[in-house]
Amino acid sequence: MTREGIVNAVIALGLLLVPLWALWANEPFTITLATKVAILALAGVGLNLALGLGGLVSLGHAVFFGIGGYAMGILAQHAQTFDPIMEAPFLIEGTKSMPVIWLVAVVSSALAALAIGALSLRTSGVYFIMITLAFGQMFYYFAISWPAYGGEDGLSIYVRNEFPGLNTLNPIEFFGITYVLLLAALFLSARIAASPFGLALTSARQSPQRVETVGLRPFRLRLTVFVISGAITGLAGALFADLNRFVSPTMFSWQMSGEIMIFVILGGVARLFGPVAGAALFILLEHWLGGVSEYWLIWVGALLLAVVLFAPGGLIGLVTRGQK
Amino acid sequence: MSAPVLQIDGVTKRFGALVASDGVTLDLRPGEIHALIGPNGAGKSTLIAQIAGGLTPDAGRVVLDSADVTALDTAARAQAGLARTFQISALAMEHTVLQNAVLGALGARGGRLALFRSVLDDSELREKAEAALDRVGLSDAAGTVTAALSHGQRRQLEVAVALTLNPKVFLMDEPMAGLGMEGTAAMTTLLDSLRAEAPILLVEHDMDAVFKLADRISVLVAGRIIATGTPDAIRADAGVREAYLGDEAPA
Ligand SMILES: Nc1ncnc2c1ncn2[C@@H]1O[C@H](COP(=O)(O)OP(=O)(O)OP(=O)(O)O)[C@@H](O)[C@H]1O
Ligand SMILES: [Mg+2]
Numbered sequence: 001m002t003r004e005g006i007v008n009a010v011i012a013l014g015l016l017l018v019p020l021w022a023l024w025a026n027e028p029f030t031i032t033l034a035t036k037v038a039i040l041a042l043a044g045v046g047l048n049l050a051l052g053l054g055g056l057v058s059l060g061h062a063v064f065f066g067i068g069g070y071a072m073g074i075l076a077q078h079a080q081t082f083d084p085i086m087e088a089p090f091l092i093e094g095t096k097s098m099p100v101i102w103l104v105a106v107v108s109s110a111l112a113a114l115a116i117g118a119l120s121l122r123t124s125g126v127y128f129i130m131i132t133l134a135f136g137q138m139f140y141y142f143a144i145s146w147p148a149y150g151g152e153d154g155l156s157i158y159v160r161n162e163f164p165g166l167n168t169l170n171p172i173e174f175f176g177i178t179y180v181l182l183l184a185a186l187f188l189s190a191r192i193a194a195s196p197f198g199l200a201l202t203s204a205r206q207s208p209q210r211v212e213t214v215g216l217r218p219f220r221l222r223l224t225v226f227v228i229s230g231a232i233t234g235l236a237g238a239l240f241a242d243l244n245r246f247v248s249p250t251m252f253s254w255q256m257s258g259e260i261m262i263f264v265i266l267g268g269v270a271r272l273f274g275p276v277a278g279a280a281l282f283i284l285l286e287h288w289l290g291g292v293s294e295y296w297l298i299w300v301g302a303l304l305l306a307v308v309l310f311a312p313g314g315l316i317g318l319v320t321r322g323q324k
Numbered sequence: 325m326s327a328p329v330l331q332i333d334g335v336t337k338r339f340g341a342l343v344a345s346d347g348v349t350l351d352l353r354p355g356e357i358h359a360l361i362g363p364n365g366a367g368k369s370t371l372i373a374q375i376a377g378g379l380t381p382d383a384g385r386v387v388l389d390s391a392d393v394t395a396l397d398t399a400a401r402a403q404a405g406l407a408r409t410f411q412i413s414a415l416a417m418e419h420t421v422l423q424n425a426v427l428g429a430l431g432a433r434g435g436r437l438a439l440f441r442s443v444l445d446d447s448e449l450r451e452k453a454e455a456a457l458d459r460v461g462l463s464d465a466a467g468t469v470t471a472a473l474s475h476g477q478r479r480q481l482e483v484a485v486a487l488t489l490n491p492k493v494f495l496m497d498e499p500m501a502g503l504g505m506e507g508t509a510a511m512t513t514l515l516d517s518l519r520a521e522a523p524i525l526l527v528e529h530d531m532d533a534v535f536k537l538a539d540r541i542s543v544l545v546a547g548r549i550i551a552t553g554t555p556d557a558i559r560a561d562a563g564v565r566e567a568y569l570g571d572e573a574p575a
Pocket of ligand 2: 369370411497
C-alpha cells in the first residue's frame with residue numbers, strides 16, 4: 001500500500017470508530033457530528049472531482065448542495081401535508097423515501113450542472129469563478145423569494161425520511177447510511193481518476209492544447225466531470241437537509257460554496273481523502289473554537305492561509321510528505 | 325506522381341496590419357519530408373497552427389486526403405489524421421511519460437472514454453504507447469514524471485505522442501530546437517525513418533538537418549513562400565540566398 005493509501009485507510013476507519021465509540025459511551029451528539037462530517041465530506045468529494053481532477057475552481061457548488069436540500073424539503077413537505085406536488089396532467093406526490101429523494105436530488109442537480117456548466121465552461125480562470133458565483137447568488141435569491149417553500153424561513157420537516165429496513169431516527173443508523181454513501185462516492189472518484197476519462201481530464205487541466213492535439217475535447221471532458229461533481233454534491237445536500245430536518249436558502253449561499261471549497265483545500269486538492277480530512281478538521285474546529293469565541297472563523301481563515309502558503313497538498317499532503 | 329496527402333491552398337492570415345500568412349500554397353506528398361524554412365517571425369508556426377486547427381485562416385483552404393478540413397476544430401483534425409508537435413512542448417507535465425503516450429493512443433482510438441475502467445490496465449493502449457516510446461528511445465523513462473525530463477527527452481516524447489495517433493501527416497515545429505549535437509543526430513535518424521509511416525511537414529532552423537532530410541524545401545519570408553524545390557535547387561536559388569540563407573546553406 002502507498003503511504004497515502006495507509007493514511008486514507010486510517011481516516012476511513014477513524015470516521016467509523018468515533019461514532020461507534022460514541023454509541024458505546026452514549027454520546028449521541030458525537031454521532032451527529034460524525035454524520036455531519038460524512039455528509040459535508042461527500043459534498044467536498046463532489047467538488048474535488050471538478051476542482052482536483054478538472055482544475056475547475058467552482059465557487060457555485062452551493063447550487064447543487066441547495067438543490068439536493070430542496071429536493072428533499074419539497075418532496076418531504078408534500079408528503080407530510082398529504083398535498084400532491086401536481087395533479088395534472090399526471091399525479092406527482094411527495095415522498096418520505098430516502099432512495100427516491102436521493103434519485104430526485106441527483107438527477108436535478110446533474111441537470112442544473114449540465115446547464116450551468118454548458119454556459120460557464122466556455123470561460124476560464126477568474127471569469128469561471130465569477131460566473132459560478134453568480135449562478136449561486138441567483139439560486140439563493142430565488143429560494144428567498146419563493147414563498148411556496150418557506151422563502152427566507154426555509155422548510156421544516158417533522159420526521160426524518162425513511163430508508164427500507166433501517167430506523168433512520170436512530171443516529172447510528174443514519175450515520176451508517178451517510179458513511180456508506182461517502183465510501184461509495186470515494187470509490188467512484190478513485191475509479192474515475194484512474195480511468196481513460198480521468199487521464200484525459202487531468203491532462204486537459206495541465207495542457208488543453210495537448211488534449212486537443214490527440215483528438216479529444218477539453219470542454220466535453222470538463223462538462224462531464226462538472227455534471228458528476230454536481231450530482232454528488234446534490235446528494236450530499238439531500239442528506240444534509242435530512243440530518244437537520246430543515247432546508248433554507250443558506251444552503252445556496254456563497255458562504256456554503258466557500259465552505260465546501262475550504263474542505264477540499266484544507267484536506268488537499270486532488271487528494272482522494274482530502275475532503276474527508278478537511279471536513280473533519282473544519283467540524284472539529286467549529287466545535288472547539290466555536291465554543292470559545294464567535295469569531296472562530298478567523299482562525300479557520302488563518303489556517304487556510306497557512307495551508308495555501310506552506311502546505312499546498314493540504315493535510316493529506318502534509319502527512320504523506322508529498323508522496324503519492 | 326501520386327496525389328498529395330496534404331494541400332495548403334492560398335492560406336492567408338492577418339494580425340491587424342501584419343500579414344502572417346500571405347496566400348501560402350504548398351503540398352505534402354506521400355513518403356516525403358517537406359521542410360519549411362524561413363527567418364524568425366516569417367509565419368511558420370502561424371501556418372502550422374492553421375493547418376492543425378489552433379488558428380482559423382482568413383482565406384484559403386486546408387485539404388487533407390482530398391477532404392476540406394478548414395472548418396474543423398483541432399480535435400476533429402487530429403482525428404482526421406493530422407499529428408502536430410509543438411515548438412514549445414505541450415505535454416501533461418505532472419503525468420508520467422507513459423501516461424502522455426497512453427493519452428495519445430486513447431485519442432487515436434476514438435469513441436467514448438470509459439469512466440470506470442483502469443486506463444493503465446488497457447493492454448491495447450499500453451502496447452501502442454510502449455511501442456511509440458520504444459521507437460523514439462524513451463522506453464527507459466516510461467515511469468518518469470514528464471516535468472523531470474530533459475529538454476531533448478520532451479521533444480522525443482512529443483514525437484512519440486504523435487506516433488501513437490497513426491497519423492496521415494506529421495506537422496513538426498522545430499523538433500531539433502535546443503537539442504545538442506547528439507540529440508539532433510538522433511532526431512534526424514528518427515525523422516528519416518518516420519517518413520515511411522507518414523509524410524512530414526518539417527519546420528526547422530537547423531540547416532544541416534534540413535538539407536540532410538528534406539526531399540523538398542519551401543522558403544517562407546514575411547508570410548510568403550518565395551521558393552519551393554529540391555535542396556539543390558534551393559541552395560542554388562539567388563533569391564533565397566539573399567532573403568534568408570546567406571552563406572548558411574551547407575554545401
Ligand atoms: N496571435 C497573434 N497575434 C498577433 N501577432 C501574432 C500572433 N501570432 C503570431 N504573430 C506574429 O506573426 C508573425 C509570425 O509569427 P510565427 O510565430 O508564425 O513566426 P515563426 O516563423 O514561427 O518564427 P520562429 O522561427 O521565431 O518560430 C510574427 O511577427 C508574430 O509576432
Ligand atoms: Mg515558430
